[in-house]
Amino acid sequence: MQGQNLKLKISNFELWFFAFSFQLLVVFGLCGCSVVEYFKPEGPPYDEELPAGYHQTKLKESSSADVLTTIHRPEYELLSQSKSVVASVGQKKKGHKIWFNMVAFDENKLAAKRKYFFVVDEKGKALLFGPKRSLLFDSEMVLETEVLDKPYANENARRIAILRQVLENVRGDISELAQDNKSLDICGMLINQTLETVLQKLDDSAVLASKLSDVDGFDFDHITLGKGSISMGITEDIVKVEVKVGSLTWTFEDPFALEE
Numbered sequence: 318m319q320g321q322n323l324k325l326k327i328s329n330f331e332l333w334f335f336a337f338s339f340q341l342l343v344v345f346g347l348c349g350c351s352v353v354e355y356f357k358p359e360g361p362p363y364d365e366e367l368p369a370g371y372h373q374t375k376l377k378e379s380s381s382a383d384v385l386t387t388i389h390r391p392e393y394e395l396l397s398q399s400k401s402v403v404a405s406v407g408q409k410k411k412g413h414k415i416w417f418n419m420v421a422f423d424e425n426k427l428a429a430k431r432k433y434f435f436v437v438d439e440k441g442k443a444l445l446f447g448p449k450r451s452l453l454f455d456s457e458m459v460l461e462t463e464v465l466d467k468p469y470a471n472e473n474a475r476r477i478a479i480l481r482q483v484l485e486n487v488r489g490d491i492s493e494l495a496q497d498n499k500s501l502d503i504c505g506m507l508i509n510q511t512l513e514t515v516l517q518k519l520d521d522s523a524v525l526a527s528k529l530s531d532v533d534g535f536d537f538d539h540i541t542l543g544k545g546s547i548s549m550g551i552t553e554d555i556v557k558v559e560v561k562v563g564s565l566t567w568t569f570e571d572p573f574a575l576e577e
Contacts, residue, residue: 370418371434379429388418399493406500413439415500421490431458435504450542451563473526477519484512
């Protein structure tokens with residue numbers, strides 16, 4: 318039995334190694350890309366820098382002046398703003414990578430009420446069999462009392478209603494600036510497509526809403542980008558939604574693992 322397991326492990330390794338070698342040939346040979354080009358740094362702003370403005374913005378505290386000094390990089394991004402919404406949008410890879418930081422303000426208190434970070438990369442780098450494309454959407458917002466305290470049939474119905482309100486708020490904020498910035502309009506359509514996919518799945522099976530509060534949220538299939546996950550947390554009157562799609566959710570399975 319041990320000899321059969323060892324032979325099976327070797328067989329699995331040979332199959333994995335062949336596939337790995339073939340993938341490298343495709344990436345570095347058949348496509349005409351050199352190893353140096355493939356691993357060449359993309360250049361600033363770097364991925365870890367993109368959401369800095371989002372994290373620095375504090376709901377109920379940050380003013381418009383505070384936000385403008387943190388979310389906008391004039392050398393890389395374009396700024397769009399209305400009376401109550403401001404967004405800084407950038408792109409790379411000839412438009413195949415787009416990101417934005419956006420903040421909406423309470424018109425009475427003049428403080429940040431909603432904040433968003435979004436990035437989609439259609440030409441990411443991935444070895445082996447993992448997806449290259451990815452989408453990340455983070456949002457945090459103060460919800461109205463009538464949404465939070467409205468009587469619902471159960472907790473799952475409440476979660477779904479809150480997520481639907483999140484989408485409505487995203488649509489409203491982006492619509493204020495979309496005519497001024499085509500890239501932001503494209504991002505809005507992708508966010509709408511993603512959250513509508515999630516809501517459709519929740520409409521089909523409301524019990525899945527219970528998984529929104531899990532650390533990893535629950536999984537769904539994006540119509541164009543592949544596997545995705547979404548989580549939602551509610552603390553007092555603030556709701557936080559995190560969405561990851563594509564390569565951000567992919568993990569490499571151990572090629573030596575044996576099925577039981």
